[in-house]
Amino acid sequence: MIDYNLTEEQQMIKELARKITLEKIIPVRAELDEKEEFPTEILKVMAQSDLMGLYIPQEYGGYGGGVFDFCLATEEFSKGCIGVSVSFAANALGSGPILMYGSEEQKKKYLPDIASGKKWAAFGLTEPNAGSDAGGVQTTAVLKGNEYVLNGTKQWITNGGEADVYTIVAMTDKAKGSRGASIFIVEKGTPGFTFGKKEKKMGIRCSATRELIFENCKIPKENILGKEGMGFIITMKNLDKSRPGIAAQGVGLAQGATDYAVQYARERVQFGKPIISLQAIQFMLADMATMTEASRALLYSVARTIDSGLKDFSKESAMAKLLATDTAMHVTTDAVQVLGGYGYMREYPVEKMMRDAKILQIYEGTNQIQRSVIGHQLIKEAASKKA
Amino acid sequence: MGKGNISAYKGIWIFGEQRGGVVQEVVYELLGEAGRLAQKRPNEISVVLIGGEGLQKAAQELIAYGAEKVYLVEDSRLAEFNSDPYADIMTELIDQYKPEIVLTGATTIGRTLIPRVAIRVYSGLTADCTSLDIDTEKGLLLQTRPAFGGNIMATIICPDFRPQMATVRHKVMKPAVKDASRKGQIIKITPKAIRLRTEILKVVHEMQNQVNLGDADIIVSGGRGIGAAENFKLIHDLASALGGAAVGASRATVDAGWIPHYHQVGQTGKTVCPKLYVACGISGQIQHLAGMQGSEVIVAINKDPDAPVFDIATYGVVGDLFEVIPQMIKELKNK
Amino acid sequence: MNIIVCIKQVPDTNEVKIDRETNTLIRKGVPSIINPFDENAIEAALQLKEQYGGKVTVVSMGPPQVETALKDAIALGVDEVVLVTDRVFAGADTWATSYTLSKAIDKLGAFDLIICGKQAIDGDTAQVGPGIAEFLKLPIVTYVRKVVEQKDGSLIMEKEFEDGYEVMKTPLPAVITVTKEINVPRLPSLKGKMKAKTIQVPTWSAADIGADPESAGLKGSPTKVMKIFNPPVRTDREKLEGEAVLIATTLVARLKERKVI
Numbered sequence: 001m002i003d004y005n006l007t008e009e010q011q012m013i014k015e016l017a018r019k020i021t022l023e024k025i026i027p028v029r030a031e032l033d034e035k036e037e038f039p040t041e042i043l044k045v046m047a048q049s050d051l052m053g054l055y056i057p058q059e060y061g062g063y064g065g066g067v068f069d070f071c072l073a074t075e076e077f078s079k080g081c082i083g084v085s086v087s088f089a090a091n092a093l094g095s096g097p098i099l100m101y102g103s104e105e106q107k108k109k110y111l112p113d114i115a116s117g118k119k120w121a122a123f124g125l126t127e128p129n130a131g132s133d134a135g136g137v138q139t140t141a142v143l144k145g146n147e148y149v150l151n152g153t154k155q156w157i158t159n160g161g162e163a164d165v166y167t168i169v170a171m172t173d174k175a176k177g178s179r180g181a182s183i184f185i186v187e188k189g190t191p192g193f194t195f196g197k198k199e200k201k202m203g204i205r206c207s208a209t210r211e212l213i214f215e216n217c218k219i220p221k222e223n224i225l226g227k228e229g230m231g232f233i234i235t236m237k238n239l240d241k242s243r244p245g246i247a248a249q250g251v252g253l254a255q256g257a258t259d260y261a262v263q264y265a266r267e268r269v270q271f272g273k274p275i276i277s278l279q280a281i282q283f284m285l286a287d288m289a290t291m292t293e294a295s296r297a298l299l300y301s302v303a304r305t306i307d308s309g310l311k312d313f314s315k316e317s318a319m320a321k322l323l324a325t326d327t328a329m330h331v332t333t334d335a336v337q338v339l340g341g342y343g344y345m346r347e348y349p350v351e352k353m354m355r356d357a358k359i360l361q362i363y364e365g366t367n368q369i370q371r372s373v374i375g376h377q378l379i380k381e382a383a384s385k386k387a
Numbered sequence: 388m389g390k391g392n393i394s395a396y397k398g399i400w401i402f403g404e405q406r407g408g409v410v411q412e413v414v415y416e417l418l419g420e421a422g423r424l425a426q427k428r429p430n431e432i433s434v435v436l437i438g439g440e441g442l443q444k445a446a447q448e449l450i451a452y453g454a455e456k457v458y459l460v461e462d463s464r465l466a467e468f469n470s471d472p473y474a475d476i477m478t479e480l481i482d483q484y485k486p487e488i489v490l491t492g493a494t495t496i497g498r499t500l501i502p503r504v505a506i507r508v509y510s511g512l513t514a515d516c517t518s519l520d521i522d523t524e525k526g527l528l529l530q531t532r533p534a535f536g537g538n539i540m541a542t543i544i545c546p547d548f549r550p551q552m553a554t555v556r557h558k559v560m561k562p563a564v565k566d567a568s569r570k571g572q573i574i575k576i577t578p579k580a581i582r583l584r585t586e587i588l589k590v591v592h593e594m595q596n597q598v599n600l601g602d603a604d605i606i607v608s609g610g611r612g613i614g615a616a617e618n619f620k621l622i623h624d625l626a627s628a629l630g631g632a633a634v635g636a637s638r639a640t641v642d643a644g645w646i647p648h649y650h651q652v653g654q655t656g657k658t659v660c661p662k663l664y665v666a667c668g669i670s671g672q673i674q675h676l677a678g679m680q681g682s683e684v685i686v687a688i689n690k691d692p693d694a695p696v697f698d699i700a701t702y703g704v705v706g707d708l709f710e711v712i713p714q715m716i717k718e719l720k721n722k
Numbered sequence: 723m724n725i726i727v728c729i730k731q732v733p734d735t736n737e738v739k740i741d742r743e744t745n746t747l748i749r750k751g752v753p754s755i756i757n758p759f760d761e762n763a764i765e766a767a768l769q770l771k772e773q774y775g776g777k778v779t780v781v782s783m784g785p786p787q788v789e790t791a792l793k794d795a796i797a798l799g800v801d802e803v804v805l806v807t808d809r810v811f812a813g814a815d816t817w818a819t820s821y822t823l824s825k826a827i828d829k830l831g832a833f834d835l836i837i838c839g840k841q842a843i844d845g846d847t848a849q850v851g852p853g854i855a856e857f858l859k860l861p862i863v864t865y866v867r868k869v870v871e872q873k874d875g876s877l878i879m880e881k882e883f884e885d886g887y888e889v890m891k892t893p894l895p896a897v898i899t900v901t902k903e904i905n906v907p908r909l910p911s912l913k914g915k916m917k918a919k920t921i922q923v924p925t926w927s928a929a930d931i932g933a934d935p936e937s938a939g940l941k942g943s944p945t946k947v948m949k950i951f952n953p954p955v956r957t958d959r960e961k962l963e964g965e966a967v968l969i970a971t972t973l974v975a976r977l978k979e980r981k982v983i
Contacts, residue, residue, distance in 0.1 A: 711966045
């Protein structure tokens with residue numbers, strides 16, 4: 001076992017998250033997936049264990065932990081089910097903008113409830129015409145007296161419908177292009193703010209994915225985060241910070257799949273012996289385990305670097321996300337292969353793991369976008385060296 | 388009381404638990420057991436019957452089943468069990484009449500009442516005995532019971548204190564045989580005071596159509612292996628085919644919400660002792676076995692030939708319960 | 723409400739070791755857990771505190787390693803814990819245990835309610851709850867599956883019976899024992915675990931609580947274990963395999979032979 005030098009507190013976080021995974025997530029993951037049911041009770045348990053507020057400063061009722069602490073918990077939950085862990089992580093994505101750019105009043109108003117699990121959060125960026133091209137956002141926010149009026153549709157929002165607090169990216173000045181977007185806090189129940197149908201997905205079926213519909217939705221002008229025009233800067237910083245969380249999902253999922261495949265291979269007897277004694281299987285498991293460990297090592301290094309105060313970490317967090325999520329897809333596919341026919345059956349957990357894994361390569365910036373980010377950084381770094 | 392002149396203590400007493408004026412079956416089983424113990428070490432057998440008015444007939448019945456004396460306490464305030472006055476009265480009677488042995492049913496009432504009495508009279512109490520015997524040499528009651536979830540058996544004695552007290556579960560001992568010609572004495576007792584602290588506000592009977600697991604002669608239980616909540620129907624069908632057997636469940640199925648908790652058999656559920664226990668899709672974890680290993684005949688149906696339940700099954704069926712059970716139902720209906 | 727919860731640390735029932743000399747349990751080296759019903763008791767106390775305010779104190783009698791169980795209780799959110807430990811307490815039966823715990827509770831001072839789990843899964847006697855009530859001369863309600871409310875110095879609750887339940891009212895202070903149905907115990911919190919890490923668990927000896935050594939431990943126990951033995955192995959066993967139809971016919975025939983059906 002590689003010793004990643006966790007502090008005692010970090011060990012506690014990991015143990016607590018592990019306990020929740022074993023006792024609350026694994027027993028119901030198949031059912032939640034089958035019924036596409038939101039893991040409300042599990043999120044409540046996470047809150048009661050003080051894990052919802054891991055990344056929220058103590059003065060707002062949280063634990064005051066960093067990216068690494070958050071990733072430790074997310075990784076453990078992901079060993080159980082990434083549909084559950086994304087519901088947990090999307091909270092951080094949704095409240096990140098408030099944490100980073102909110103005024104004191106805004107932080108005091110929203111963060112304590114999110115830390116205590118009383119309210120959940122969600123981040124609304126994606127639109128039908130704005131996926132990888134985030135600049136294509138068409139939702140508008142027009143200042144009218146003391147209010148902003150929002151109009152537009154957000155698509156595929158995780159925790160959509162279940163969350164109470166939404167941070168929404170909307171154009172305040174189309175003419176300014178990428179400098180014309182702003183972020184607003186919109187609460188569920190605000191007149192003019194409704195939800196579309198719940199999406200039917202390939203995987204992470206217990207996660208609630210919905211459209212957000214804004215029709216002349218009026219919000220107090222105090223609900224803007226930072227200033228007009230800061231929208232994309234905040235968005236980029238928010239995504240940079242939450243990418244390690246997605247990487248943690250990948251590492252946890254890959255580990256869960258590898259562990260299950262190893263256990264299965266020890267028990268399954270063919271040709272008179274357990275299949276794990278066959279090199280073909282051993283080699284597959286070896287690759288799965290190695291890739292998972294490498295993903296973990298990269299993630300932990302990146303998380304620690306971010307926590308130590310590195311200002312610009314787009315490349316690093318993109319690398320962690322890229323590696324861990326490609327690994328998760330590869331590993332879960334191989335896990336199904338190791339289980340053979342049984343792996344294909346819904347009675348066994350690996351087919352769900354494989355279905356779940358795909359989204360990791362797509363959301364929070366597709367892995368193509370991640371490569372693009374890394375590529376641009378490489379160019380930038382090389383250029384600055386020459387000078 | 389307690390330590391002291393041990394030889395002054397004589398007689399076997401039984402707490403005659405009654406509910407709604409009906410003496411509970413376990414009392415007749417204790418009378419049966421008392422009779423067997425008295426054969427090894429002669430002792431007068433008495434029953435203490437506490438309740439509301441109109442218990443004369445019940446007292447007579449107890450005599451027919453072997454009670455040589457019945458200490459009868461009748462008061463409308465005592466109709467429903469209340470641990471304060473019942474404990475006061477039992478303690479008073481024990482202090483006065485000094486029985487050597489006191490046997491009680493290990494029921495909800497018994498397990499609440501007798502520990503209190505044991506503390507008051509400062510004597511030993513052994514719970515849930517599966518067998519009783521007499522060491523005729525030392526004149527001691529040998530109280531054997533399971534511990535650690537049935538992993539071990541322990542024989543307990545109470546050498547220096549009297550009375551020697553034990554509780555026994557329903558259906559563990561064989562009941563006494565009625566003989567209407569038996570004669571006995573009914574001694575009416577008026578308690579010194581009736582102290583009531585706890586009040587009963589309402590009595591609710593649930594499980595109208597269910598067979599009480601504790602009373603059942605045949606139990607069919609479903610475990611994780613049945614796969615889904617709906618499949619308990621198969622278990623119910625087999626129970627019906629067996630003549631109205633009770634339906635039990637493993638903890639896994641209760642935790643999964645497939646069946647209400649009062650069907651749970653096991654260490655944190657109910658302990659049962661039927662003539663026949665059919666375990667379907669149950670692997671046989673220690674915690675489950677603790678609740679049913681006292682069953683006379685155990686049938687286990689499980690796909691996994693290495694399931695621990697096969698270690699205690701009288702008839703171990705290695706097979707698919709979805710095939711075996713319907714065939715069993717067919718076979719039972721044919722005869 | 724000032725609530726005291728009595729808990730017992732029990733061995734994991736899968737591994738059992740006995741000291742042949744005293745016929746009592748060797749607790750060292752065997753994995754231990756908080757008695758499951760006591761977890762329900764702690765949860766019940768915490769919920770009452772959340773509803774009515776007050777304090778929850780957890781007490782346990784046992785060898786020094788029981789400290790871990792008490793730290794687990796702190797991680798769940800209880801306010802105080804105390805370990806009652808002394809060589810003198812070893813080998814106690816339920817009488818001596820009830821005596822010792824009631825002495826410890828005397829020392830804890832005023833309280834409104836004592837909550838115990840319905841029984842310990844190693845001893846399975848369910849006697850200590852009523853025993854404590856008796857020593858402290860308090861009313862007791864056992865098999866509580868729901869606390870309805872606290873009102874005017876009384877507690878109203880539902881008590882389980884074999885075939886239903888009764889709604890009971892008892893004046894406080896009182897003792898109740900609870901079943902599994904009363905609640906789903908919470909998981910520890912991070913803040914709780916951190917508090918548990920640093921806390922020093924106070925320990926009380928027999929002298930501290932004024933327990934008479936003659937009434938405690940093996941010495942004070944009216945019952946003695948005469949012998950321990952392995953339960954008889956069922957040798958009367960038959961395996962049935964093959965076609966379901968044949969299995970069914972054979973099985974039903976066997977059961978009829980035995981007259982169980």
